[in-house]
Amino acid sequence: MTVFDSGLEDAIQAVREDVSALHGELVRNGLVIWTGGNVSGRVPGADLFVIKPSGVAYDDLAPENMILCDLDGAVIAGTPGSERSPSSDTAAHAYVYRNMPEVGGVVHTHSDYATAWAARGEEIPCVITAMADEFGGPIPVGPFAIIGDDSIGRGIVETLSGHRSRAVLMANHGPFTIGRDARDAVKAAVMVEDVARTVHIARQGGPLIPLAQEAIDSLFTRYQNVYGQAPQGAIA
Numbered sequence: 001m002t003v004f005d006s007g008l009e010d011a012i013q014a015v016r017e018d019v020s021a022l023h024g025e026l027v028r029n030g031l032v033i034w035t036g037g038n039v040s041g042r043v044p045g046a047d048l049f050v051i052k053p054s055g056v057a058y059d060d061l062a063p064e065n066m067i068l069c070d071l072d073g074a075v076i077a078g079t080p081g082s083e084r085s086p087s088s089d090t091a092a093h094a095y096v097y098r099n100m101p102e103v104g105g106v107v108h109t110h111s112d113y114a115t116a117w118a119a120r121g122e123e124i125p126c127v128i129t130a131m132a133d134e135f136g137g138p139i140p141v142g143p144f145a146i147i148g149d150d151s152i153g154r155g156i157v158e159t160l161s162g163h164r165s166r167a168v169l170m171a172n173h174g175p176f177t178i179g180r181d182a183r184d185a186v187k188a189a190v191m192v193e194d195v196a197r198t199v200h201i202a203r204q205g206g207p208l209i210p211l212a213q214e215a216i217d218s219l220f221t222r223y224q225n226v227y228g229q230a231p232q233g234a235i236a
């Protein structure tokens, strides 16, 4: 059995509990079906992250079967859950953690409307205040990338580096989101589906009215720095 010092063991356990519970939010918010989708969270202060096992029913996910990995995506042998294969997107999440140190959480879903935009390879234009608040502009499209190695991670990092958006629509695949921690990335996954649905519906009724860049900037700055109880500013 691999044992870390007690401070690190506590930090790993906290992330296991968090990541396990947050998978339930994907189900509650209708963002996934069957075993699709995944959430991971970085262990603060260590080159480690926690991710779900591949292809396991959401009802069976628990803190002790979350899988601890290093930032190359290798499973840490002798830790709880390490006997199972990690998520198919482990290398992608690892690539993001290695290359975006400000990111503490990564989420992937196949939520309906966001995936429909991804299937068209079409960015979601910024036409509602909620989108300016949360994403600071359009939701960009990333390249088509094969599943299983770090290709998806490279596409996420290339697309989101220097971009305000915490969501990318990977072409012909679906949304990937990043956040300060796993919960923040889950929030972005919920929000990207919400705006994807609203903007899709709006377009059925007629032409979209773009928001002026000045308005987008002002809305984004206010939401990131003033809204809520403890605003922390934009992550990028």
Ligand SMILES: O=C(CO)[C@@H](O)[C@H](O)COP(=O)(O)O
Pocket: 035, 036, 037, 038, 053, 054, 055, 056, 086, 087, 088, 089, 108, 109, 110, 147
């Ligand atoms: O689309 C993909 C792979 O990118 C995933 O969402 C799978 O649908 C779920 O994979 P696991 O995380 O269970 O391996």
